[in-house]
Amino acid sequence: MNTTVAPLLFADQYLQLSTTLASSLVSGLGEHYTPLVLDLNWTSLTLWNRDMAPHADANLYGSHPFYMVQEEDGFAHGAFLLNSNAIEVMLQPTPALTWVSTGGILDLYIFLGPDPQSVIRQYLQVIGYPMMPPYWSLGFHLCRWGYATSNATRMVAQRMHSANFPMDVQWNDLDYADKRRVFTFDPMRFGDLPEMVQEFHKEGMKYILILDPGISSTSPPGTYPPFEDGVKRDVFLKNATGHILIGKVWPGPTAFPDFTNPEARQWWEDCIRIFYSKVPVDGLWIDMNEPSSFVQGSVEGCPDNELEKPPYTPRVVGGQLNSGTICMSAQQKLSSHYNLHNLYGLTEAYATHSALMNIQGRRPFVLSRSSFPGIGRFSAVWTGDVRSDWEQLRFSIAAVLQFSLFGVPLVGADICGFEGNTTEELCVRWMQLGAFYPLMRNHNDKPNAPQEPYVFGQKAQAAMRSALNLRYSLLPFLYTLFHHAHTSADTVARPLFMEFPTDPNCLTLDQQFLWGSSLLISPVLEQGAVELSMYLPAGTWYHLHNGQPFHSNGQYFQLPAPLETINVHVRAGHIIPQQEPALTTAASRGNPFFLTVALSTSGRAWGDLFWDDGHGLRTFETRNYCYVTFTAGQSQIVSDPLNLSGALASLLLGGLRVFGVSSPPLYVVANGEKVSDFTYQADIKVLTVTSLALPMSKTFTVQWFP
Template sequence: MDLYRLPHSTYVFLTLALSCILISRLYFHQTPTVRVASLQKTRDLSQNDTKNFSDSIHANEFPNPSTGCALPEEKRFDCARDRTVSQAECEKRGCCYLPLTQTEYNGPPWCFYPASYPGYRMGPLSPTPKGQSATLSRATPSYLPRDISTLQLDVMNEEAGRLHLILKDPSSARYEVPYVKVPSSKRTNTEGFLYDVDFQSDPFGFVVRRRSNGQVLLNTSVAPLLFADQYLQFSTSLASKYISGFGEHYTHLTLDLNWTSVTLWNRDMAPHSDVNLYGSHPFCLVQEGNGQAHGIFLLNSNAMEVALQPMPALTWVTIGGILDIYIFLGPDPQSVVRQYHEVIGYPMMPPYWSLGFHLCRWGYNSTNVTRAVVQKMQEASFPLDVQWNDLDYADKKRVFTFDPQRFGDLPEMVQELHEQGLKYVLILDPGISSTSPPGSYKPFDDGQQREVFIKNLTGQTLIGKVWPGPTAFPDFTNSDAVSWWEECIRDFHANVSFDGLWIDMNEPASFVHGSVHGCPYTDLENPPYTPDVIGGQLNSGTLCMSSQQALSSHYNLHNLYGLTEAFATYSALLKVRGSRPFVLSRSSFPGLGRFSGHWTGDVRSDWEQLRYSIPAVLLFGLYGIPLVGADVCGFEGDTNEELCVRWTQLGAFYPFMRNHNDRNNIPQEPYVFGQRAQLAMNNALVIRYTLLPFLYTLFHHAHTSASTVARPLFFEFPSDPNCVTIDRQFLWGSSLLISPVLEPGVVDLAAYLPPELWYSVYDGKPYNSKGQYLLLPAPLDIINVHVRAGNIIPLQMAALTTTASRRNPMVLIVALSSQGWAKGDLFWDDGDSLDTFEHGDYSYVIFTAGQSQLVGEPIKLNGALDGLTVAEIRVFGVATPPTGVWANGERVYNFSYETDNKVLTVISLSLPISETFTVQWS
């Protein structure tokens, strides 16, 4: 058996680290319309290639391609993606060879499949406990080495909007990503299903249609299915060219389909174009062009490449495991994301304090320096909730230690921060120093004794190299390693009472390729095909692929490393601190949002990186990791005052906001700039802190119903063609539209307002848009924010920490629709306890406005709101100047009306938010 195949016994891991990714909402139902038929019967939609394989191909030989080569260039599928071939080699594969004259490297393939090409033959579908199953077989092997001639197809119609298909080798226990799916009883009828599926039997292919309109969403008959030992490939047409996903990459919100490709292989690589970055998310969302959308997810953790072409179509190639395919039918974009998150798990609920402002630098090289930074922030009246330390704190750069000279009083400093209402987070790399004298570094000594580290092919601890020098790497698929990790965190926390952990370098990164001793020459290190990874080799900047973990080889588990470490870290904090964990991870994979947030890595301090941080944040919302942000003002290189101001304004609307800087750069803390810049940054931070109750409520909805926090405009306006590709603006929930300045020297901003009534959040100025770009003033001290009519936004008066702000009075912005109504809500708990929603230990208030009155009504109370009051309301869109205002039936005299913008402001209220209240005006 090849090393990358998974021994059945290793499935014991399913009860360990990743067992937290149990999917409790998967239901298996009877099949909707599923047909095995010739695809000649399908409709030929103009945007899809529904060209059929010929039924006349003899199963035992490749065809003469000469009659099937007259294909438009955009419909050519590469027959030599695995390696470069000559004309003779191409034609030997039974493919067409037609050189083109394009001068660019990327373009239509010269060697491509003809319109007819032999493949697998599908047998009849048979019922199974989970759905249906069929055998696929091919009489003649493909051109790939170690081709697998017999496959099993499982078809599971799990939900009305979710189709699940698996293709695997029935004769071998190939590696599968260890997600557990829990079926429920099957439905007795298929009413309400959103899709139909047609299967072509020879050669095998399938078409998925939207049942409501017959639109073809996927058609895999456009190119053959390939399934070999280390090379799996399938292609499909797409319903439109507007496709988002396949992270993590430096990209716009929608991908370029002009003969491009993206590689998914976790790598320590600063964001720039055309390379694989820190995370792998084999998921995409396709806008169908009519307000509807669907998603595709390949549950596979091996190295993979996705080729995109203008047909529109894609080809998926992965070099291990199985083809475990989910299709989510939406029908709207937000429903697609919810259906996807039902599979990978809903995001965790972050602690309230983690939504405040975080400050970090690689270069705060002592406790005295760190204290001084906090003091200067306070003296300049900048809000700050969390102070961080990078690896400066560690003794000889070894994690779970602190430098006895420069950080000798670290425990005392952390206690001081806590007394000021602040939190403390430090970095934790997975690389464990292996060169300390025996008995001097407990994490390595204990880890070696308990055999918790990843091993090389000969069974010895694999040694790489990171910051402290030669290092071993914990195997978080090993239950003993998870326990050992918890003990290390517990012991360190007993000395330094940190509040959260920042897990970095966890792709995992190494400064040598493979190990300090190199890697053996095996098929795992040198597979027949390697996707286009940075460095050219799978082990570039990481571990040997042949290294062994409890679950499987690193070849299979590499992309899961950060996820497994995040689970182990989350679990340890859960037990050690007993409150809501805060974990920030650089490496990511589907499901990470259950345990961790993410930042976008070592971004440069320049305008381009500022600009591209918006689609990065929006895409991670799709991937189920809403707690995400880029390093404010940039990490690499020197910032400048204008850039840092504009980045702070944008960062105030990242779901996660941290200013982080490299040690060799000029300082970029807010207090180091001129007075005008400081004022602008302070304004941005105050806006953020004022909006935290609203942001926290959005996170509650993400945690409980998989809604997105920061979301693209097309999520709320899917039928507006102008919103399809906008990624210079974004929304918080459905209510707030953020339009930042992204270029230097800008004082007026062209911002798109979808067809709605919008109000400036600052003064209530109305904009009744027909769906148009408007030129808005954008001086240095302003970021444009608009509230959508029909919404009520709960605010809270800002303070320098969330510890203080959570006790302040609240303010309600009531943005009336043109019909005079609005609604909103507030989720509130203690901000730190575990599973408050699950245990019912929270308060929930709904706000409604209509017929010239505002009502606040607690739906659920647990005491968390006790003492909190509504001190002020601002009602936008009050058409007629009020002559009187009443609160709970008593006349109120402290109100004003702004005639130009039609804004009613009522102040000096003291309405307990834990009680039903009414404010009326007439």
């Protein structure tokens, strides 16, 4: 780092550090509504967690004081300022940047790379590798604020499945809660919530509801144990005078748990346990945890002191640090809220993850809105209250890729948008893109037009169904990518510059992205478009749908993209494990597998599959899993099961598609026996073999003979 551009300033509540940059290609410093590569032309980014719908020039829900610089020739380095105070980063065209923090210490990590993948791996060695998600959480999730009764909620799930849309998880927003108080359910509208959840479970589905941290403080005495028990156990944040700080959220006046206090974490677990004994939820959605408050500071205001009005306030929405949240002078066990504000969501995610693990005894699912480095160890994240419009659709890709760099692979945006009304075309295109968000959830706000897939016309429904089935067929591949993220800090949704760091066309590309190193997703992002200009890095790429080859020198291709199409390409040299889709992952996990084999010019390819029970704790660490590699070469494909628990025991390989088979095979042999069901398309050189029944848990060989 070259810090000669400006002096180091170190004063109480003001720390400033500047550095020149090796290039102007800088990514990171989230969470903001920006392209993947930041604009260095005298822009300022503030890191201060805030309940704020995504738009330009605003501090949003999360703070990630980490950036990566792409240097010349494919090299890269990164920097991480481990500091939870309010931070402003000034980007300058020199290129240079200046950190200004309102407190804490200068704890700076430099990651030397040498390439982008290594930078992220080094960063995750500091903040922690991401958790392994439960398999079902990779299915389709459906939510809406406004499913007003348990019967309305039931109907949604029924209509989804009777219209043949795959879906794993039904959600409820705050509608379920009695007087909007968490840890309760409304006896009139959701009186049979426990029965509804059991019905979902019988159908192989899961159920998640929202859990806000604000605890109602005005229920009549003796009627709301979470608050009374919390007061007894002294778990709430205090104001400067030592009384419980009262803010205002959905239920009215509320107290806020202090998750830095071990007693509060235990109280939180007890509250969840009592609720879970009535309503056996499968995961928890922790929202409003910046923390958000509808009054500035508290119902009594905030004191006039240097924490509420520091000598320097970064550019935050509302102009003051306590805008839209609680007083900075609020006391927590570890420190003042001034120092801990950006950590509130992370500490709540940790408490919720640990509570669910203890209560359910299986892999927890938590979704958090507020975030800070390290949250990927405990939680998924979504990008908040996005608007139903084409610009937000486009920007969602950069947002998802940013979180990938931040060690939060399980991330998505609300499909079709949360605020405002979607159109049919926008919703179809968003479902096609959303089928490739690592976390796929459609979520809508109360006043808006409905956007469940079944409300649209037949043509739109067919396009959405096709995108969902494609995603479900790819879940074994996606799950394997999550295994590599969890064990090796690989990225799941991946910017092209991570995989092709020396290709100048990839350095700023954020309208296309990869799954792992082998699947390229090129969504339609413009209204009315029926064709797409798509970049293919140098090499051979095959259309996933039909195996049509594209030989690229690193160039743009003009491809048809009618409404029912999302363009997905497989990179030559890779094998993608897939499975016949079904309406839930509980059903699809028992279906036959098939392989998509994309041969390189020399006729080779490689792929792998990680498989376990889909929900057990520490299955990798305890070797309770199966891992199979697939190798293609010399006109044959061989599997090699390397670690075998019982998870693959009854599962079969039903078929395979081989792209790039240069001459028509006369016959095909599987495990030494001739196969009668195979076809060859000479025009695009695709061999398809069906009606196989080879056990996945044993080595198999499939050969073709010209």
